Amino acid sequence: MAEAIVFWTLAVLILGLGIAVISARSAVHSVLFLVVNFLLVAVLYVTLNAEFVAVIQVLVYAGGIVVLYLFVVMLVNLKKAPERYADPRRVPWTGTLLAGAVLAEVIAIGVYSTVSSDGAAATGGGLGADTPFSDCGSLVSCNTEQLGWVLYTSYLIPFELASMLLLVAMIGAIVLAKRHL
Amino acid sequence: MLEITPLHYSLLSAALFMIGVIGVLVRRNVIIIFMSIELILNAVNINLIALSDQLQDLAGQVFVVFVIAVAAAEAAVGLGIIIAFYRNKETVNIDEIQIMRW
């Protein structure tokens, strides 16, 4: 029951804030709505037993990326309203309708598949079952340890590649943003 | 309704995804379009986390970590491009960025 209340509260807030993000007139407002949205998503992660990811979400998304957005909004000191010019050939409302149609279809698929294959719940015992921390009992109790173990064993090479990706992105951003090298 | 199944998370994810898509399609401010893209990535992440919990598999969380890393990289480079572009054109209106077509 409590879980349902939390979920629905979070769901409504997340979706409402998402709509606020895309409909806010000012970019600063959008960024602020986005921060709150990210924080609520982090809460959602906690309810799903993913504490480490939730923390990362807060640190990286709500902390790092959003600050980056704020800096850009500040740097782009718009003298005129940024969206005043609209090309006559653009199709915003058609796109919105199409997006709604896709959403409706996806919902239909989801409902239909749930109904048709009910009870076919997946069994557990995936990754993490044979980690040194499997004695934690559940995934929840020592999620961070297990995730760390997986990252530095099974996913070591992708992990290191991700770090390289970040390094390259950092250098690229510096090169792009700097006036003169 | 009261029982929260993975389907609920998936539908939440889908709805958030579509909100992001609508943002990408409707808004003309490039910065907000980028924010919409972040919303889309978040929608994906919710799906991954929910299924990871459902399946008791850490791979979903690992992927979320990677997605966050890629999102950070994307944001850094994309915003750098916006800055560079703004310096030259004095605008962030995507309708004025038409030089793909000659």
Place this chain on the structure above:
Amino acid sequence: MESIWLIPLLPGIGAAINGLVGIRFFGKRLAGVLASFMMGWALWLSLVAFWELLGDEDRFHQVTVASWIPPIPLDTVDGIGSFSVDWSFTLDPLSAMMLLIVTGIGFLIHIYSIGYIEHEPRGGVARFFCYLNLFCFFMLTLVLGSNFLVMFVGWEGVGLCSYLLIGYWYQKKSASDAGKKAFIVNRIGDWGFVLGVFLVFFTFGTLDFRAVAEAASHMPVETAAVGFGVISAICLFLFIGATGKSAQIPLYVWLPDAMEGPTPVSALIHAATMVTAGVYMVCRNAVLFTHAPMVMEVVAIVGVLTALVAATIGLVQTDIKRVLAYSTVSQLGYMFLATGVGAFGAAAFHLMTHAFFKALLFLGSGSVIHGMNEEQDMRRMGGLRQYMPVTALTMAIGAVAIAGIPPFSGFFSKDEILFRTYLHHGVFVPDKVLWGLGVVTAMLTAFYMFRLINMTFFGAYRGPAWGHGAEDHGHDEDGHGHAWHGPHESPRWMTIPLVVLAVGAMLAGFVGVPIAFEAVWPWTATIEHFLHPSFVAEGAHAAEEAHHMSLLGELGLMAFSVLIALGGIWFAYRNYVERPEAAERLAESLAGPHRVLTNKYYVDELYDATVVRGTMGSAGGLWTVDRQVVDGAVNGTGWTTIAASWVSHVLDKYVVDGLVNLTAWLCGEASYAFRRAQTGLIQNYAFVTLLGVFAFVTWFLVAR
């Protein structure tokens, strides 16, 4: 003798040097001395060649320098002949005599010209000597050439030089007009000459003089009984050429106008050498002409008529040079009379003596003109003998010589001609008529020559006054504009040649003393004997015809002609020295004939009205035809082309271009729809992506 080809070449080299280098760089004296040196050298070589010829039994020497035209098959009367021409030169008595005349008198006139031309600007002097040397080059080529074509080269070349020298003062319209007139009239004669040469080759298959004479000597003589044959035609054509070059009726009109040239030119070209080329050519082809007695008769008639007409015109001319010009025409007529009656030796003899005394007279007149400050009108002279004694004396010698007073040269040659004419039996003309006309001409000659002498050197001075003071001794830079200090004797450069020529005019006759004087002078008819081999075909050593009548008769004829000449001289003396007004009275009493003579029988006017205007009129007519018909056709073609191209243009523009444009338009329209898809808006592309997603999801929904 091997180097006779060098004789023409030397003045040619002189002309080249003076023409290419001298006009720009040489001083006046250097140009003259160079040209004279070349002529002197040529004279020396000529004397050597003459001496060697005297020692030669054959009296014939031919030198071939090079091949000119290699053998070409050409049609002749005897089938295909081989036409080939060599640069070859012949030395025989006739050409040797001409050689001495041309180089000798040419040399003297070159010397004289140094003095005469000194008032000209520097480049003009070199130009003058260049032309003069070039003339000698061509004249010597003409004389020495051993076939018709080499002679023709010289023939045309002297015509060119004559044109250049008549028009030497080309700024003067009358001078350039006279040059053109001479050139054009000569061309008419050249037309006849060339036709004659063609006919010679067609008939004999060769152009070599000796071979032609040899061949002709075997052909029958075309007497009136035989009829007018091919040799007669050849001779008539050649004689047309001779009338042009030697100024005979009807082509004599250019020679008086040629006096516009400098006086040494008149002396050398238009008295002594070039104008005798026609006589020389007839003498060179003596064998041909003796085979055409009817043409000979024509030559004699034309000659004597020319002599008479020119002499009558000469009676009333007041320009000193024009009198001499008509005298030249008249004397040339004598020469043709001589050739016409078969006395080629007498013609050549008269040619030689005439060269001496006419050159002398012309140079003397040049000296007078020079001393009188370019005055040519004899009515403004008079009494000049006290101012220029040498000129007066030498010119008087020349006048006596031309009048035919023994023992001066003209007497011997002219008397020989008259004697042979007296003996001649004509084909058409009654006997003695030609002789009578010749005698009348001789009297007129004596009269107009002494009229000239008397008006110029005797009587009272009638010229313009001059300042006696020495107020102006300044010399202008170019030598012009000297203050004139009255008539004066010419410088030594000019008087020495006069004296030399005067000696020649006195003594030249002794090479041809008539046989009648055998008793007192053992060397009679030397020149006739010397020249005889040139007038007969090779091998045909026919005995010289003996022209005899009684000694008394011959002496009587001589005495008669001398008396006639003396009568002319006396008449001139009476009218122009004793009673100067008598001449005017005479002119008044004979006003009609006088006017006709003064206007030269209106021949120039007649030619102008017929030939010149006819030519101009027909040219105008042809021009009109050309413009209206030919140009019309051309323009019509042009318009047709334009119209056709306009049609083509319309087709091209609307049909061909229309198809091309239609294709392009279709492509453009077809691409329009596709082009619309490319908006450049990133969000539209994202929309399409979403469309794809929608399609995929729909498929997923429906397929399940």
